[in-house]
Amino acid sequence: MSQRAFQDAYPDDLSHCFGCGKNNPQGHQLKSYWHQQEHESETTIAHFTPEPYHTAIPGFVYGGLLASLIDCHGTGSASAMAYKMDHRELGSVPALRFVTGALNVSFKAPTPMGVELRLVGRFSQVKERKIVVEIELSANGVLCVTGQVIAIKMPATMQS
Amino acid sequence: MSQRAFQDAYPDDLSHCFGCGKNNPQGHQLKSYWHQQEHESETTIAHFTPEPYHTAIPGFVYGGLLASLIDCHGTGSASAMAYKMDHRELGSVPALRFVTGALNVSFKAPTPMGVELRLVGRFSQVKERKIVVEIELSANGVLCVTGQVIAIKMPATMQS
Numbered sequence: 001m002s003q004r005a006f007q008d009a010y011p012d013d014l015s016h017c018f019g020c021g022k023n024n025p026q027g028h029q030l031k032s033y034w035h036q037q038e039h040e041s042e043t044t045i046a047h048f049t050p051e052p053y054h055t056a057i058p059g060f061v062y063g064g065l066l067a068s069l070i071d072c073h074g075t076g077s078a079s080a081m082a083y084k085m086d087h088r089e090l091g092s093v094p095a096l097r098f099v100t101g102a103l104n105v106s107f108k109a110p111t112p113m114g115v116e117l118r119l120v121g122r123f124s125q126v127k128e129r130k131i132v133v134e135i136e137l138s139a140n141g142v143l144c145v146t147g148q149v150i151a152i153k154m155p156a157t158m159q160s
Numbered sequence: 161m162s163q164r165a166f167q168d169a170y171p172d173d174l175s176h177c178f179g180c181g182k183n184n185p186q187g188h189q190l191k192s193y194w195h196q197q198e199h200e201s202e203t204t205i206a207h208f209t210p211e212p213y214h215t216a217i218p219g220f221v222y223g224g225l226l227a228s229l230i231d232c233h234g235t236g237s238a239s240a241m242a243y244k245m246d247h248r249e250l251g252s253v254p255a256l257r258f259v260t261g262a263l264n265v266s267f268k269a270p271t272p273m274g275v276e277l278r279l280v281g282r283f284s285q286v287k288e289r290k291i292v293v294e295i296e297l298s299a300n301g302v303l304c305v306t307g308q309v310i311a312i313k314m315p316a317t318m319q320s
Contacts, residue, residue, distance in 0.1 A: 013218065014217050016216075016218055017215060017216055017217065017222060018213060018214050018215055018216070018222040018224065019222060019224045021215070024213060024215060026213040027213065053178060053184060053186040053187065054178050055176040055177060055178055055181070055184060056178070056259070057173075057174050057177070057259075057314075058173065058176055062177060062178040062228075063228075063231055063259075063260045063263065064178065064179045064224070064225075064227060064228025064229075064231050064232065065224075065228070067224060067227040067228065067231065067263055068222075068223075068224025068225070068228065069224075071223050071224050071227065099217075099223075099267070100223045100267050101266070101267060102264070102265065102266045102267065103223065103227055103263075103264075103265045104262070104264045104265070105227075105263045105264070106261070106262045107259070107260050107262065107263075110259075154217075
C-alpha cells in the first residue's frame, strides 16, 4: 500500500507500543490504513497474521491477541480521524495520539489459525477528545470478533 | 503458594493458550488461584509482572496485555468455579474448560511499568454454561483497570 500507516506517523517517543509501535522490535507492529475516506462513511483497515504460538486452544487464535489488535487498530484509527477532522497532515506536530478508555470485545466465532486476519474500523462517535471506533475482525471472510474502542485524547501528563 | 494453579489443571491438550497455557513456553503463563473460598463471596487472585517490552507509551503497560491477563484470569476462574459447583476436584475429567464470549475492559488509570500487578476476580453470575467474572487489576495498591469476562462453557466442537 502506498499510504503511510497511521502508527508509523506517531512521534518516535510515542512509538514503543507492544501492539503497534514501529520502535518495538518485539511487538506486533500492527499497521492501520484508510480503507474508505468518504465523509461520514470513513473506514480503516489493518491486516495481521498471528504466529503459531498465539494459540488459544490448538487450531484457534488466542483471544487476548485479538483484543490487542482491536485496541491498537482503534486508537490508530482515532488518531488518523483526529488529524482528518483538524485538516492536518497525519503525523504533524503537536501529535494527536489517543489512549484506550474502554475496550469491549465480543467473540462471535472461533478465529482459525494460519489465516491472515482483516480488521475494518468505522467511527460511531467523533468528538475532539473522544472518538469511538467499531471494529470487525474477520478470517477467510467470516466475521469472528467485533470490538468497540472508546479512544480518549492522550492527556498531556502521559506525554514526555 | 501450595494451591495448584487453575490453569495447571487444564488437560495437556487444552494447555497451549498464549496467555496461560503451561505448554506454551513463549506465552505469559498466567497462574490463577483461589483467594477466598467462602460460599457466595468467592474471589480468585493472580499476579503478573510485565516485561520491559510490554510498553504502551514509555513508563506504562500496554493495554492489550492487561486485557489478555483479565481474559485468562476470567476463564481460569470460571473453570475453577465450575468444578467447585460440581463438587469435583480441579482438573478431573471430563474437563470443565471455558472460553470467552465477551471481554469488557475499562482503563481507569495508566498502569505503571516495573511493578507486580494483582488481579482479583469475583463472580457476578454462575450458571452451568455461563459464568461472569468481574476483575480488578491494581498496581501498588492503585486500581488501574476493571474488566468483565463472560465465560462460556467450551463447546464440544472445540475440543479435540
